[in-house]
Amino acid sequence: MIPISGSLRDKLQDKYNNRAIKTGGSRRKKIPSKPTLPLFVFPNAKGEAYSPNNWDARVYKSFMKDLQTKYPNMQNLNLHELRHTFATNRRNDGADIFSLAKIMGHSDLNMLYKRYAHVDMDSLRKASGIEIKKSDDKE
Numbered sequence: 001m002i003p004i005s006g007s008l009r010d011k012l013q014d015k016y017n018n019r020a021i022k023t024g025g026s027r028r029k030k031i032p033s034k035p036t037l038p039l040f041v042f043p044n045a046k047g048e049a050y051s052p053n054n055w056d057a058r059v060y061k062s063f064m065k066d067l068q069t070k071y072p073n074m075q076n077l078n079l080h081e082l083r084h085t086f087a088t089n090r091r092n093d094g095a096d097i098f099s100l101a102k103i104m105g106h107s108d109l110n111m112l113y114k115r116y117a118h119v120d121m122d123s124l125r126k127a128s129g130i131e132i133k134k135s136d137d138k139e
Helices: 006-017 052-070 079-092 097-104 109-115 121-128
Strands: 020-024 027-030
Touching: 079 097, 097 109
Parallel strands: none
Antiparallel strands: 020 027
16 A cells, blocks of 8 residues: 555546556557556556566666666666665654554564664654764864
């Protein structure tokens, strides 16, 4: 489960309503609109979930290639790195661990703490209420 904004939901609904599916061979047929979104944000040509390896090869690698064309200095990121960054940023922004675990599909909170939600030093300083001067700060 991934929460999304209303505007993103509307855009996805529009895309979903105007999609075409494979009907056999290489032919595609436009299907009538549905009142609700599918279970999958990125369905395959048949409206089903991609297998993890197929999704990575067909969707994500193309997405990263487009980003790197637009931003040549951007490093190549894998899906795990994006997931890790998402979890860390949400924790640093104050998201509670239970909601984050639900969004990310974890039932074991220890796994989430150990693997994804590293807290940055600025967040630790802020939480402690202690201002720590950097070595180059003047008194």
